[in-house]
Structures are given as structure tokens and as C-alpha cells.
Amino acid sequence: MILGATTVTDNSGKTVLTTSGSILKYEEFYRNNEIALSSSSNGTHWTVTFNKLYNSSTSYLIVKVKLAMAMRYNGNCGHGISWNGSFDSNQNIDYRFDNLDYSDNPVFGIAENKSLGVGNQTIAIRWIPADGGSNLPSYYENPGNGRGDGRRRNNGSVIQVWEVKL
Amino acid sequence: MAILAQSDIRNNSGDVIYRNVGGIIRMQILEHSPNTSISGSANGTLFSVSFTKLLSASESNIIVESHIWGHGANSGVSGPYLEISGSGNRDYNHTYQYEGGQGNTPIHGMSWWTTLGAGSHTITAGWSPNNGSSGESPFTTLNTNQGQSDSRYRKHVSRLLVMEVVK
Numbered sequence: 001m002i003l004g005a006t007t008v009t010d011n012s013g014k015t016v017l018t019t020s021g022s023i024l025k026y027e028e029f030y031r032n033n034e035i036a037l038s039s040s041s042n043g044t045h046w047t048v049t050f051n052k053l054y055n056s057s058t059s060y061l062i063v064k065v066k067l068a069m070a071m072r073y074n075g076n077c078g079h080g081i082s083w084n085g086s087f088d089s090n091q092n093i094d095y096r097f098d099n100l101d102y103s104d105n106p107v108f109g110i111a112e113n114k115s116l117g118v119g120n121q122t123i124a125i126r127w128i129p130a131d132g133g134s135n136l137p138s139y140y141e142n143p144g145n146g147r148g149d150g151r152r153r154n155n156g157s158v159i160q161v162w163e164v165k166l
Numbered sequence: 167m168a169i170l171a172q173s174d175i176r177n178n179s180g181d182v183i184y185r186n187v188g189g190i191i192r193m194q195i196l197e198h199s200p201n202t203s204i205s206g207s208a209n210g211t212l213f214s215v216s217f218t219k220l221l222s223a224s225e226s227n228i229i230v231e232s233h234i235w236g237h238g239a240n241s242g243v244s245g246p247y248l249e250i251s252g253s254g255n256r257d258y259n260h261t262y263q264y265e266g267g268q269g270n271t272p273i274h275g276m277s278w279w280t281t282l283g284a285g286s287h288t289i290t291a292g293w294s295p296n297n298g299s300s301g302e303s304p305f306t307t308l309n310t311n312q313g314q315s316d317s318r319y320r321k322h323v324s325r326l327l328v329m330e331v332v333k
Binding site: 019020021022023025052053062064075078079080089090091092094095096098099106109110127128129130131133135141149150 | 192269298324
């Protein structure tokens, strides 16, 4: 038995039976091209656009992030997620830091937003240190084969977005 | 494309909600945000959060992914876990990287419960070293505040990603 099942109407007018927490849409963004980053007080890793099907009274977004990073720089830089240009500093997305040149220091975490309307939503993973200083988590995103260490294999980054029934 | 295995899940009206075995019927984030100082101990709890499971134990499983943010080194190994109250099932498949300097000490892992009935359940995150050693903890601060111990820090929150999937 499903508790509290409700319905939504899709773009073709069909009625879809759902419950709170049902997945209405899923999209995965992936890239593995190596990117050299520079120290900044206001940096952006990656920006993606998700076309939301329903308004904020029907659905919300859950985002899961894993960015491949290597060649350490700073141990702390104030990471977070930006929704349509608004930086969410109450956040769960940050990175693991190993103070060794050759170690991986991936950025990861999950986020949600329940105030987004229907249509294109811009989602960016950023670092903005709270003290305004110039910082950088690691020199390379999606490090290529042999980057900084002959043993290294190219590693890609993923942003997963679920549109979920409210 | 053929669906190899199906499990008909229906509502009270008899409509099929979701049929694919392994299909996610509910996905949600559980959040714990208070800033907390963590003291070393032979065991301890970090936080508890609750959720409602829609289907019976015979109809669905629960997958939980942890994203718990801590800071400040205390123990390199301390047995972090997630446990569902009353299930008798504590799961230690959660780990952290020990970083003695300025970096974060996130706990990350995945648990899988197959015997939970429908209704409310409480998940507790904690630690318990295998040898019972005292004075242990994965970190010294849970959910750092902005600027706490390092002016660059943003406020951290800990979250669990909970998925209910059809058997």
C-alpha cells in the first residue's frame, strides 16, 4: 500500500500517480576534460542547467555532486552550491583535503531546493571563502592521465539532478 | 525493452504505482544542522533524524547515503556507523579520511536495510571503535559554523540521502 498517493499531469496531459518523494525527472551531467583552475575569492567549478517540469508547489530538486580534483592548494575555501546565481552558504558540498601534492581531493555532497519554479534552473558548484580571501581547493579539475603523478588515470566529474514530488 | 523482474505496487484504488524491482519510490534528504562540539569517548552519537517508510519489509528496502561534515582531528580510526532504531542493525560501512590540518573530515558511506516495516524510523549516526578504546571520535566539531576555527569556512550541514526501493 502506498501512503498518501497523489497525481501530477505530465507535458502530454497524462496523469501520473505519485507520492511525496516520487522521482519525476532525472538528469546526469558528466565531463572529464581536464581544467586548470586559479586561486580566486569567487570561483566557479561547473555550471549546468536543468529544465524543471513542475512549479514549486508540486516538486523540488535534489542534487548530488562529485567533482574530481587533484594537486592540492588550500585546505579550506568555502564551497557551496549556487541556484540561479544565488549562493547557498548553508551547505553540504565541500571537499576532502589531503595535504600531499599527488592526492585526490574530491568535492562532493548533496543539496536540495524547494523554492524553484518551472523551467530552466542554473546550478553552479562554487567556492567563495567567507573571509573574502583568494583561495583554491586544487589546481586541476578532472585531472588527466599522468597529471602530477605518472600513475594517475583521467577522472571525471558528475552532477546528478532529481526532480522529486513535494 | 523487456523488464526482467517486476513487483506490482498498487495504491488503495488498485492503480500501479511502480513496478520495476529496484525502482525508487521515494527519495528524500534528511538534514541535521546544529553546530556541535564532539568529545572523545568509547562510543557516542552525532545526531538522529527520522523518516517514514511507505511499504512493508516484503515490498521495499531502504538505502541511505551519508554526507556528514566534521572538522578537527581526534582519532584516525573510530568506527563510524549508521543505525536504525529498533532494527538491531548497526552498519559500519561509513568511513572518513583523517586530516590533521586545516581540511574537513567528512564521513561518507552507504547502508542498506532489508527488514524495515512501513512507518516511522529513526536513523542515528555515531561511532564505536571495535576495541572499545576510550577518548575516540571521528572529529571534534560537527557542522562547523561560518568562520569557526578558520575564517574561510562556510556553515556546514550534515545530510543523509534516503531512497526507498522496490523489492
